[in-house]
Amino acid sequence: TARKLLQPSREWQNPWAQPGLFPWQKIIFEKQWFYLDNAIGHIYGTTFEVTNGGNLQPKQEVEETTTETKEAGTDNRNIVDDGKSQKLTHDDIKALKDKGIKGQEIVQQLIENSTTFRDKTEFAQDKYIKKKKKKYEAIITIVKPSTRILSTMYYAREPGKINHLRYDTLAQMLTLGNIHAGTKMIVMETCAGLVLGAVMERMGGYGSIIQMYPGGGPVRAATSCFGFPKAFFDNLHEFPLSKVQSLLCGTFSAEPEEIPLLEEESNGLSEEKQQETEEEPAAETTMEMNPAEEQDTMDIGAEEVEFKENKEKENKENVREKQIKQWERRKKLKEAAALLREKDADGLIVASKFHPTPLLLSLLEFVAPSRPFVVYCQYKEPLLDCYTKLRERGGVINLKLSESWLRNYQVLPDRSHPKLTMSGGGGYLLSGITVILEQGRNPEVLKVEEPSSKRCKLQDLPC
Amino acid sequence: MSFVEYGDTIKDGDTAIVFLGHESMFPVKVQHGTVTQTKYGVIRHSTDLIGKKYGSKVTCSKGGWVFILHPTPELWTMNLPHRTQILYSTDISIITMMLELKPGSIVCESGTGSGSLSHALIRTVAPTGHLYTVEFHQQRAEKAREEFREHGVEHLVTVTNQDVCKNGFGVSNIADAVFLDIPSPWEAIGHAKSALKAEGGRICSFSPCIEQVQRTCLAMEEYGFTEINTLEILLRVYNVRTISLQIPDLGKAAEDNSSSGFDSSNPSQQSSPCANLQQGTVQFKSGVPLREVVGHTGYLTFATKSLV
Numbered sequence: 001t002a003r004k005l006l007q008p009s010r011e012w013q014n015p016w017a018q019p020g021l022f023p024w025q026k027i028i029f030e031k032q033w034f035y036l037d038n039a040i041g042h043i044y045g046t047t048f049e050v051t052n053g054g055n056l057q058p059k060q061e062v063e064e065t066t067t068e069t070k071e072a073g074t075d076n077r078n079i080v081d082d083g084k085s086q087k088l089t090h091d092d093i094k095a096l097k098d099k100g101i102k103g104q105e106i107v108q109q110l111i112e113n114s115t116t117f118r119d120k121t122e123f124a125q126d127k128y129i130k131k132k133k134k135k136y137e138a139i140i141t142i143v144k145p146s147t148r149i150l151s152t153m154y155y156a157r158e159p160g161k162i163n164h165l166r167y168d169t170l171a172q173m174l175t176l177g178n179i180h181a182g183t184k185m186i187v188m189e190t191c192a193g194l195v196l197g198a199v200m201e202r203m204g205g206y207g208s209i210i211q212m213y214p215g216g217g218p219v220r221a222a223t224s225c226f227g228f229p230k231a232f233f234d235n236l237h238e239f240p241l242s243k244v245q246s247l248l249c250g251t252f253s254a255e256p257e258e259i260p261l262l263e264e265e266s267n268g269l270s271e272e273k274q275q276e277t278e279e280e281p282a283a284e285t286t287m288e289m290n291p292a293e294e295q296d297t298m299d300i301g302a303e304e305v306e307f308k309e310n311k312e313k314e315n316k317e318n319v320r321e322k323q324i325k326q327w328e329r330r331k332k333l334k335e336a337a338a339l340l341r342e343k344d345a346d347g348l349i350v351a352s353k354f355h356p357t358p359l360l361l362s363l364l365e366f367v368a369p370s371r372p373f374v375v376y377c378q379y380k381e382p383l384l385d386c387y388t389k390l391r392e393r394g395g396v397i398n399l400k401l402s403e404s405w406l407r408n409y410q411v412l413p414d415r416s417h418p419k420l421t422m423s424g425g426g427g428y429l430l431s432g433i434t435v436i437l438e439q440g441r442n443p444e445v446l447k448v449e450e451p452s453s454k455r456c457k458l459q460d461l462p463c
Numbered sequence: 464m465s466f467v468e469y470g471d472t473i474k475d476g477d478t479a480i481v482f483l484g485h486e487s488m489f490p491v492k493v494q495h496g497t498v499t500q501t502k503y504g505v506i507r508h509s510t511d512l513i514g515k516k517y518g519s520k521v522t523c524s525k526g527g528w529v530f531i532l533h534p535t536p537e538l539w540t541m542n543l544p545h546r547t548q549i550l551y552s553t554d555i556s557i558i559t560m561m562l563e564l565k566p567g568s569i570v571c572e573s574g575t576g577s578g579s580l581s582h583a584l585i586r587t588v589a590p591t592g593h594l595y596t597v598e599f600h601q602q603r604a605e606k607a608r609e610e611f612r613e614h615g616v617e618h619l620v621t622v623t624n625q626d627v628c629k630n631g632f633g634v635s636n637i638a639d640a641v642f643l644d645i646p647s648p649w650e651a652i653g654h655a656k657s658a659l660k661a662e663g664g665r666i667c668s669f670s671p672c673i674e675q676v677q678r679t680c681l682a683m684e685e686y687g688f689t690e691i692n693t694l695e696i697l698l699r700v701y702n703v704r705t706i707s708l709q710i711p712d713l714g715k716a717a718e719d720n721s722s723s724g725f726d727s728s729n730p731s732q733q734s735s736p737c738a739n740l741q742q743g744t745v746q747f748k749s750g751v752p753l754r755e756v757v758g759h760t761g762y763l764t765f766a767t768k769s770l771v
Contacts, residue, residue, distance in 0.1 A: 240534045
């Protein structure tokens with residue numbers, strides 16, 4: 001069977017380093033650091049031990065050595081927390097580590113030097129070992145990126161970058177949006193490109209996507225972590241939000257002066273910067289960068305005299321290159337505009353930090369009738385407003401405001417129960433289906449407006 | 464029309480969804496010369512449906528109107544004829560994501576039941592993937608086959624009528640993912656493992672009872688599955704309502720000296736945009752939870768087949 005092997009850049013990437021990472025680069029993750037060289041050639045799912053020099057070593061499956069003495073207490077009545085049960089001091093442990101003793105052995109020593117370990121119940125012993133192992137054993141597993149991995153990771157580690165969109169909420173969006181191969185989807189997100197990546201994964205390179213973006217360019221930091229083949233990006237288009245109104249009223253033009261000239265396309269610096277300055281509007285960040293880059297190019301002309309001719313030539317080439325890039329960008333913009341103008345998108349997915357109402361009211365214009373749409377918002381109130389405004393507008397049915405509730409379980413023989421903590425909220429969704437919007441007054445409002453009798457009832461509720 | 468490919472216009476032989484309003488809808492097989500009865504009157508397929516665009520409003524014989532929608536697995540789940548308990552879209556969503564399904568995935572499923580999950584799986588793995596679904600009840604298996612044919616997805620699915628606990632999935636070393644919704648999933652974990660690709664894959668088991676989950680988890684561990692994780696997901700739906708609350712009359716402290724506290728005579732300070740001074744009420748929009756909701760469907764246990 002063809003096993004998938006680790007490839008240096010395209011197949012495997014550390015989402016927290018810059019996309020397009022090289023194997024010899026030092027990876028720093030929490031308190032660990034290591035190099036990836038030794039991982040190349042191993043199958044996904046391989047577990048490695050980090051050695052002292054930061055090298056990865058495939059972990060050998062070892063039988064648990066701690067099970068020799070099966071001595072355990074029956075309960076914790078005799079265990080007193082006096083902070084003296086561990087005979088090894090911090091310095092002792094540090095000395096062990098410096099000697100290059102493996103994590104597994106350190107844990108064993110900790111157990112041997114704990115005066116209370118033997119009195120702990122069997123369950124408490126397991127828990128103790130697990131905790132210490134986590135602390136002292138430097139073990140990493142390399143997994144293949146997927147929506148499951150990336151969305152759970154972002155939610156756990158960087159929820160602010162994805163507007164606190166919980167992974168199960170994202171799962172609902174992908175299903176409610178009926179995202180599948182061969183469709184034409186409109187995606188508007190400010191979730192670092194995670195939602196876009198999830199949509200791309202579900203479309204598998206079939207169909208087309210138009211990413212609507214605020215500011216100077218689309219953000220795809222998370223998208224690049226999926227390790228998609230290059231072909232997936234062939235049918236990915238982008239269109240600036242700032243041109244939506246002009247496109248809708250027919251005054252749109254792809255004139256060059258409107259487009260930021262030297263902006264790097266869809267990757268690299270612009271994204272990283274936008275990510276870091278999350279509080280600032282994306283537009284500002286990109287604007288800040290452009291003049292600086294422009295300066296660089298212009299400075300070239302003012303180099304020393306002897307190189308002048310060469311430089312001029314170079315400069316001309318630069319200008320020409322710039323023109324070609326500009327022309328390509330304009331062509332892409334025109335293509336995206338043409339795709340939108342057909343007004344036959346198979347769905348709309350919104351997950352942004354912006355108020356959803358204006359986005360929905362304008363972007364739904366580009367969606368064909370009888371197609372689903374889903375809007376995510378971290379807060380419920382903007383979606384209440386969006387719901388009301390969409391009802392007034394008409395052309396949508398089956399509107400549903402929902403939230404999902406997720407609980408993890410500990411499952412052990414005779415000791416199964418919900419985990420002690422759970423997420424307090426993963427955001428809200430408003431979903432619906434488009435229908436042909438008839439001109440003039442919309443009778444839909446009359447039919448499905450909230451029942452007046454219920455309104456009276458609620459009014460009477462003693463609150 | 465197909466469940467994996469959108470079409471614009473309603474055609475003879477399509478399965479369409481008739482939307483009556485407010486969660487009320489039903490599927491209809493579009494056929495020349497056929498009529499469908501609704502509470503708003505008759506729909507004549509030849510004149511009212513065929514050739515019209517999906518998303519059109521159709522006026523019935525009594526003057527009432529309905530919308531005709533393109534089918535999706537989600538609409539199908541809400542409207543399909545129940546032959547068994549079914550999985551709903553909330554569980555289906557997390558199953559699809561946690562099994563890492565995408566176009567091209569090979570999936571094994573048992574049992575087929577009413578085909579609610581099957582339709583969603585087929586949609587996600589199309590056009591290059593495949594679903595092998597095993598159902599031990601013969602009529603249910605036949606009915607599922609018939610539906611897949613009608614919905615234009617028969618080339619993406621193989622329905623087998625056998626007992627998965629005894630005979631497995633009928634395939635080995637080809638699946639990226641396995642889904643189990645059977646009374647004793649622990650008896651099928653071995654078959655699930657051999658159906659999965661040699662280099663590994665994902666598994667999910669759905670069980671309503673925690674005792675089933677315990678036995679399943681033990682079996683998974685025994686067969687070397689890792690990353691075993693059990694979770695439960697529920698949907699909370701909110702009705703959007705405009706609510707008016709009366710403002711209590713607390714009397715007046717002193718004449719004209721009423722600027723402090725929450726006072727109906729000072730509506731400009733209130734957060735609500737519409738406070739009615741005369742009636743002493745405040746109006747606001749609220750998302751009101753339903754009086755009764757689904758509180759439990761089943762526990763979902765996910766795991767990974769190890770590479771070793």
